Amino acid sequence: MSPEEHPVPPPTPAKKTRLSRELVLSAALALVDSEGLDALTMRRLGQQLGRDPMSLYRYADNRAALLDGVSELVLNELAIIPDDPDWQAQLRRIAHDLRLLALRHPNVVPLLVTRPLSTPLGLRPLGTLRPLEQILSLLIDAGFAPVDALHVYRAYYGYLYGHILNELQEFVVDPDENEALLRLGLHRLPPKDFPRLRALAPVLADYDGMAELDEGINILLSGLAAHLPLPGASAKP
């Protein structure tokens, strides 16, 4: 979508700037954003920076580390203010922000979701652990016991990521088509086996991701608040 968000001269490399980790990573992110994960090869990135591919290894141990760096860079765009007294409002805001972040960098989402599956907590890029730490902080400062804060975090973040995946999966295949079935490519499904899905095509076609996210978060947060010893409010079973 957007052509340029990062300080990168892709076609006209300003020949002799000294490279830096930030430069490399933001060029990598730009490449991923504009052409997808597969386009991020060492050679391509080197070319983008006007440098030999091998020079990149000064700034990332290998391709996997490069991917981790990109994840980290993206997650750093997420602002968390840990001393907001209204934890629910804060979590709602973060959810919206993260959703927008994902929509802005859809090609990075697979990384965000996948890389932690192959890296133990303690070995992850610190930037990717920051949201966890800060949300825990937020909740504990709001009065939750640490154990309960962890529960809230898990339910919240789990749902949040799940929603983002959901929303990104339901993308429209052909926006010019005005028949809902065709827009989503659902006409290929055998009507006998997928009657419900096909019938829901019009509803699927206009999906308000933000509202949906909000509703889920609300249900979850108020449910959690009702089940746990609460800091502020008072609903008690």
Place this chain on the structure above:
Amino acid sequence: MSPEEHPVPPPTPAKKTRLSRELVLSAALALVDSEGLDALTMRRLGQQLGRDPMSLYRYADNRAALLDGVSELVLNELAIIPDDPDWQAQLRRIAHDLRLLALRHPNVVPLLVTRPLSTPLGLRPLGTLRPLEQILSLLIDAGFAPVDALHVYRAYYGYLYGHILNELQEFVVDPDENEALLRLGLHRLPPKDFPRLRALAPVLADYDGMAELDEGINILLSGLAAHLPLPGASAKP
């Protein structure tokens, strides 16, 4: 590691059986389960089947299609009984089943989560759409309006996938270590920046994924039931 010889039919020399899609896919799944996604190369899989790598292209158009096939195969292990009258119980059961499926095939989870992001709904392997269709069916049969069924599905499945990702991410790095910090590798985190996370190490180290999932699902389902025009009575925990 073990040294590998090339001209050798290594573990499964089922020499002269005719290949079939099922055979190929289940060999692929076995390979992924035992050695991870990266081990699934055409050559390796061919070797595993005692066939030339090129023969595989008869059963999958390319590597991506092979991955899709593996996803499908795994999702087919999930049983959904669409005419259960108790929709909440059914959804709870499916959630537990899917969780166990994910624990049984952790290396496939990245596929389940990632492949749909690059394939429009209508072009996905039918097997991966079956759960969606059947859960919609289940909900509509239980009395939900189709639009509401979709809402419930999205919140439910979103949370479910989110939880699975969460749980798989928090794996233990060194099970022999009895100090919680070390078990999770958290000792590498700078104490100044990650006090909460480090303090929670003991809690993190013993994580009851099933209970956590159950609690989230309960909150979500009862919350949804309360917000939507309901078929039966509401289930109260």
Place this chain on the structure above:
DNA sequence: GCCTACAGTCTACATTGTAGAGAAGTTGTT
């Protein structure tokens, strides 16, 4: 000047997916 440290480059190689032509095997028809 020379020395050391670091940044970037060059060459080389093993591994990957897969195109294209052909061989081997199977099945149907006579």
Place this chain on the structure above:
DNA sequence: AACAACTTCTCTACAATGTAGACTGTAGGC
């Protein structure tokens, strides 16, 4: 049995990838 029309499997080949290792350049301190 013989042939033909298939399907299935194999061989060869190639371009692209990540990255090891040795090398070249450059910047600053003495």
